[in-house]
Amino acid sequence: xxxxxxxxxxxxxxxxxxxxxxxxxxxxxxxxxxxxxxxxxxxxxxxxxxxxxxxxxxxxxxxxxxxxxxxxxxxxxxxxxxxxxxxxxxxxxxxxxxxxxxxxxxxxxxxxxxxxxxxxxxxxxxxxxxxxxxxxxxxxxxxxxxxxxxxxxxxxxxxxxxxxxxxxxxxxxxxxxxxxxxxxxxxxxxxxxxxxxxx
Numbered sequence: 001x002x003x004x005x006x007x008x009x010x011x012x013x014x015x016x017x018x019x020x021x022x023x024x025x026x027x028x029x030x031x032x033x034x035x036x037x038x039x040x041x042x043x044x045x046x047x048x049x050x051x052x053x054x055x056x057x058x059x060x061x062x063x064x065x066x067x068x069x070x071x072x073x074x075x076x077x078x079x080x081x082x083x084x085x086x087x088x089x090x091x092x093x094x095x096x097x098x099x100x101x102x103x104x105x106x107x108x109x110x111x112x113x114x115x116x117x118x119x120x121x122x123x124x125x126x127x128x129x130x131x132x133x134x135x136x137x138x139x140x141x142x143x144x145x146x147x148x149x150x151x152x153x154x155x156x157x158x159x160x161x162x163x164x165x166x167x168x169x170x171x172x173x174x175x176x177x178x179x180x181x182x183x184x185x186x187x188x189x190x191x192x193x194x195x196x197x198x199x
Contacts, residue, residue: 002086004107006039006046007079008032009072009127010054010093022093023055024186027193031096033057041100043089047082049075071148072127073139080136092127097175097189102167106130114157120164120177126150128177
């Protein structure tokens, strides 16, 4: 099977959280450290797309957005531009409850599609999905046109959207797709945290 790269997005300004989400403690590690650790269990390489002033765990490839503060689409474009893998797991660092089994299943479901994402609560979980490196040019073209929405990328390429319910056997509460971007969501996620066996 071909190599798989994990691309973790953590370069956002965290305006709703009020502080750097990636550095928030989550168990005995930070949210970013946890994301890196979990993704590393199934990826051959890990790329972290970060701001130039961010602290990043050791042992990963660090990429910076060419222009800061353009949002996650810019992070996706930056990560896909340097990956050496055809299939890439893209995860935002503020989704610390991701289950490696869910990511593995998404990998198995992408087939010949350009991307594969789950649809939870009626919304595509664009920042927890599988993206092929060949769509990097589409992401960059959208950015060059002034577009900032990741969903426009998914609309442009051949995307398989999967009902998140198919993951309930391995993630009953679909915690993988919970985005922790406000203090209240962070507090709720900390309560949800359970000891895991991915380390």
